[in-house]
Amino acid sequence: MIPAIDILEERISDVMADISGEPDSPAIVRLSKDPKFGDYQVNGVMALAKKTKAKPRELAEKIVEKIDISDICEAPEIAGPGFINLRLKPDYLAKTLLEINADKTNHLGINKTNKPKTIVVDFSGPNIAKQMHVGHLRSTIIGDCICRMLEFLGHDVKRQNHIGDWGTSLGKVILGLWHLRMASKHGEPPYYKTELSELQAYAGDKDRLKELCQRIRDRHEKDWQDDFVAAKGDAYKFFGPFLETLVHAPPLDLWEEITTLYQYVNLIETSVAGMGLTVSTRKKGDNAFQYFQIEYEFLSRHITTMLQDIDNPDNKQEKDAWNLIKKISLEHCNEIYKMLDIFFDGDKEIRGESFYRDMLPEVVAQLKKKGLAEESDGAICAHPDGFKNKEGERLPLIIQKTDGAYLYATTDLAAIRYRVGKLKADTIVYVTDARQALHFEMVFAVAKMAGWSKDADLKHVTFGSVLGEDGKPFKTRSGENIKLKELLEEAVGKARKVVNEKNPELSDDKKEEIANAVGIGAVKYADYSNNRTSDYIFSFEKMLAMDGNTAPYMQYAYARIKSIERKAQSKDVDIKTELAGINELNLTDPTELDLAKHLCRYGEAIEGAAADYKPNFLTSYLYELAQKFSAFYTNCPVLKADKAQRPTRLLLCDLTAKTIGHGLHELLGINVVEQM
RNA sequence: GCGCCCGUAGCUCAGUUGGAUAGAGCAACGGAUUUCUAAUCCGUAGGCCGCAGGUUCGAGUCCUGCCGGGCGUACCA
Numbered sequence A: 001m002i003p004a005i006d007i008l009e010e011r012i013s014d015v016m017a018d019i020s021g022e023p024d025s026p027a028i029v030r031l032s033k034d035p036k037f038g039d040y041q042v043n044g045v046m047a048l049a050k051k052t053k054a055k056p057r058e059l060a061e062k063i064v065e066k067i068d069i070s071d072i073c074e075a076p077e078i079a080g081p082g083f084i085n086l087r088l089k090p091d092y093l094a095k096t097l098l099e100i101n102a103d104k105t106n107h108l109g110i111n112k113t114n115k116p117k118t119i120v121v122d123f124s125g126p127n128i129a130k131q132m133h134v135g136h137l138r139s140t141i142i143g144d145c146i147c148r149m150l151e152f153l154g155h156d157v158k159r160q161n162h163i164g165d166w167g168t169s170l171g172k173v174i175l176g177l178w179h180l181r182m183a184s185k186h187g188e189p190p191y192y193k194t195e196l197s198e199l200q201a202y203a204g205d206k207d208r209l210k211e212l213c214q215r216i217r218d219r220h221e222k223d224w225q226d227d228f229v230a231a232k233g234d235a236y237k238f239f240g241p242f243l244e245t246l247v248h249a250p251p252l253d254l255w256e257e258i259t260t261l262y263q264y265v266n267l268i269e270t271s272v273a274g275m276g277l278t279v280s281t282r283k284k285g286d287n288a289f290q291y292f293q294i295e296y297e298f299l300s301r302h303i304t305t306m307l308q309d310i311d312n313p314d315n316k317q318e319k320d321a322w323n324l325i326k327k328i329s330l331e332h333c334n335e336i337y338k339m340l341d342i343f344f345d346g347d348k349e350i351r352g353e354s355f356y357r358d359m360l361p362e363v364v365a366q367l368k369k370k371g372l373a374e375e376s377d378g379a380i381c382a383h384p385d386g387f388k389n390k391e392g393e394r395l396p397l398i399i400q401k402t403d404g405a406y407l408y409a410t411t412d413l414a415a416i417r418y419r420v421g422k423l424k425a426d427t428i429v430y431v432t433d434a435r436q437a438l439h440f441e442m443v444f445a446v447a448k449m450a451g452w453s454k455d456a457d458l459k460h461v462t463f464g465s466v467l468g469e470d471g472k473p474f475k476t477r478s479g480e481n482i483k484l485k486e487l488l489e490e491a492v493g494k495a496r497k498v499v500n501e502k503n504p505e506l507s508d509d510k511k512e513e514i515a516n517a518v519g520i521g522a523v524k525y526a527d528y529s530n531n532r533t534s535d536y537i538f539s540f541e542k543m544l545a546m547d548g549n550t551a552p553y554m555q556y557a558y559a560r561i562k563s564i565e566r567k568a569q570s571k572d573v574d575i576k577t578e579l580a581g582i583n584e585l586n587l588t589d590p591t592e593l594d595l596a597k598h599l600c601r602y603g604e605a606i607e608g609a610a611a612d613y614k615p616n617f618l619t620s621y622l623y624e625l626a627q628k629f630s631a632f633y634t635n636c637p638v639l640k641a642d643k644a645q646r647p648t649r650l651l652l653c654d655l656t657a658k659t660i661g662h663g664l665h666e667l668l669g670i671n672v673v674e675q676m
Numbered sequence B: 001g002c003g004c005c006c007g008u009a010g011c012u013c014a015g016u017u018g019g020a021u022a023g024a025g026c027a028a029c030g031g032a033u034u035u036c037u038a039a040u041c042c043g044u045a046g047g048c049c050g051c052a053g054g055u056u057c058g059a060g061u062c063c064u065g066c067c068g069g070g071c072g073u074a075c076c077a
Helices: A005-020 A042-053 A056-066 A090-102 A132-154 A169-186 A189-199 A206-226 A241-250 A252-274 A294-309 A313-340 A351-371 A406-419 A434-449 A484-502 A510-527 A551-570 A575-580 A590-599 A602-613 A615-635 A648-667
Strands: A029-031 A040-042 A075-078 A083-086 A118-122 A156-160 A278-282 A291-295 A375-376 A377-383 A397-400 A427-431 A457-460
Touching: A005 A029, A005 A040, A005 A042, A005 A056, A005 A602, A042 A056, A042 A083, A056 A075, A056 A083, A083 A427, A090 A377, A090 A590, A118 A132, A132 A156, A132 A427, A132 A484, A132 A510, A132 A602, A132 A615, A132 A648, A156 A278, A156 A406, A169 A189, A169 A252, A169 A294, A169 A313, A189 A206, A189 A252, A206 A252, A206 A278, A206 A294, A241 A313, A252 A294, A252 A313, A252 A615, A278 A294, A291 A294, A294 A313, A313 A484, A313 A510, A351 A375, A351 A377, A351 A397, A351 A406, A377 A406, A397 A406, A397 A510, A406 A427, A406 A434, A434 A457, A484 A510, A510 A551, A510 A615, A551 A615, A551 A648, A575 A648, A590 A615, A590 A648, A602 A615, A602 A648
Parallel strands: A118 A156, A118 A427, A427 A457
Antiparallel strands: A029 A040, A040 A083, A075 A083, A278 A291, A375 A377, A377 A397
C-alpha cells in the first residue's frame, strides 16, 4: 500500500509537468490545516503559475480537468488564490482499512522501500570510565528509534555503539585504581575520600590548597617508590598483583568506587595545575623500565599514552586495568540498555574507539602523506578548508597530541574508513548532541578531502540538552551528573505509586509490569515528543501526567481497547470471526470517519519521521490517533452496536490498537500493557 | 571577537522544499459519568510569532541589521 499523499503527489505532479512543460513541478500535497479545506491541499500550483507566468486559478482549473484521482478523492475543488482541495472518498478509506486488516505481517499494510540503503547509525557512545548519566539518554534512545524506523522501512541498518574506551578518561580511571590499591595501605577511611572533600573545600584558598597538594604529591611519590623494583617494574609489589586479583573477582561495589576515584584524580589534576609539582613515572618506549619525573597534572595523560601502546609488555598494568574497567562498565551499560529495552549485538555493534586502535597510526600517516596534516606546536593537525579561528587563521583538527596520544578525531576518522570500506555504508548517521557540531563538520571535511567518505552521506543528527526545572543543565544539587539508573528507577517508582492508587486490586506482578512500562515509557516518550533539536525541561510530573501528549495517555488508550476485547468474550462476541469475514465497512459517524482517515496515514507519519530523523513527528501522529480514538470511544458504542455497525467499529478498535502498539513498541521501544 | 543554534498563548512546546483565519497540551473557566476503564470526552477564554527593515501575489518560515539567551571556538568527548 502506498500512502495516499504519495500517490496524489505523483499523479498531480505529472499532470502539472505535462501542462506546463516544466519537468520539475512538484504538487506539494500537504494535510489540510482546516477540515473545511478537505483532507489534503495542493500548494504547488501558485509557484508553478509564477514560474510560467500563468494565472494561478486558470492553471488550477486545467490541472483539475486532467488529473485522474477519482479512485481516491471526491471531485477536487479550487479555492483561494489557487489551492486545490482534496477530500478522500469513504470507499477509499474502507478499502485501505480492509487492506491493512488483511496484512498479516505486522507491517500494517505499509510497503518497504524500493531503494534500500546500508545505513550506519552511530549512537549512545557512553564513556566506559564513567557511569551512564542523563547526558547519554538522548543519544541512546533517539538513535535506537532512528534504527527501528529505518529498519521498518526496509533499510539495512548497522547499529554502532562507539563507546569511549581509548581516550584520556581511561588514563584517569587507571590512575584511580592505583589510588584504590594504595589507599588500602593507609587504612580507613580511604585517603581519596577525605582528600576529595578537602580539595573541594580549599578550592578558594590558594595557600591551604598548595599545602594539601604538596602533601598528596609526597605521599604519592613515596607509595610509588615502595611499589617499585627497578628491574621488574613500577607496579611490581602491590598494584600489579592487585589488578590480577581484581580481574578475576571484582568486588560488587567497585563500579561505585570508580566514580569517586575518577572525580578524585580529576580534581587533583585541576588543582595542581601550574604548581610545578612532579612525580616519578615510567617512560614510554621499547626499552624496559626507564623512569623520569612528570608534572603531576599530566600524569593521567601519560598513562593514556601507555594504554594506547597496549601491546608493549611493559604496559601490562594498563592493559589489565583497561580490561577490568571495560568488563564492569559494559555490565553496567547493559543493565541500563535492558531497562530501556535497547539491544546491541556484542562486538559486532559495540565497537568502541579501541576497535580502531590498529588503524590510527595509518590514519595519521595517510593524512600526512596526502599533505592534509602537519605538525603544529608539537601536535599533528589537519586543517580542512573553510574553517577559520578568531584571527582568521586556519582552524586545526588535532589528530595526534604532543605526547603521541590519539583523540576522538582520529578514531572518528578511522571509523569512517571502516564504515565506508568494510561495512559498505551509503549513509552514516551520528546521533550526538549539538555541541559537537563543529567537530563533526571538520571530521567530515577531512574525510572528504582524504577521499575516505567516497559517496557516502555523512549526517550529524544533533539534539539539545536535558535541563532541570530551573532551565539549567540537569544536575544534582551538588552539581554532579544525574545517574541514568537512578533517574529511571525514580520514574518507575513514581509510576508504581500511581498504579497502586488507581488499581490496587491488580496482582503484584501486573503492577510491576505496568509500573515499568509506564515509568520507563514516560521518560522515553517525553524525550521523543519534544523537538529533537531543542533543549527540554525534564519534569517527572509532566511526563507522568495522564492528560496530554504523554506515555500514560497513549498506554491508557491502548489498554481501553484491550478491555473491550476482553469484555467481548464474556458477551459472546467473537472478534476474530467477525473481523475475518469483514468485506465492507459502514463508516457513518464523524468520529468514525475521522479515526479511519487517521489510521490510513500511519505510513505517511513514519516516512516523515524517518526522513528528518524526528521522532516527534511520530509521537504527534500517535497522540492524534489516541485522541481521535477517545472521541470515537465516547461517541460510538462498540459491543452494544447493532449488527450493521459492529464489525466496522471492531475493526477500527483493532487497527487502532495495532497501530498504537506498533508505534509505541516497535518504533519507539515503549512497552504497552493490557490493563492499567 | 568569530561561528552555530534558539526567541511562537501565563507555563511547556508543535508548526512539513514560503501557502488560506498561527495550532496542541498544561494551568483557568463552563459542561458531560446508573461507562465498553473518567488515567476520558465536549466547549470557552487566552497571541505585535523578540524588535526593525527587505524579498514575495503570500513570511512564524527566506535575506539584512539590532536586542535577549544557549553552545562552540588546539592537544577532553
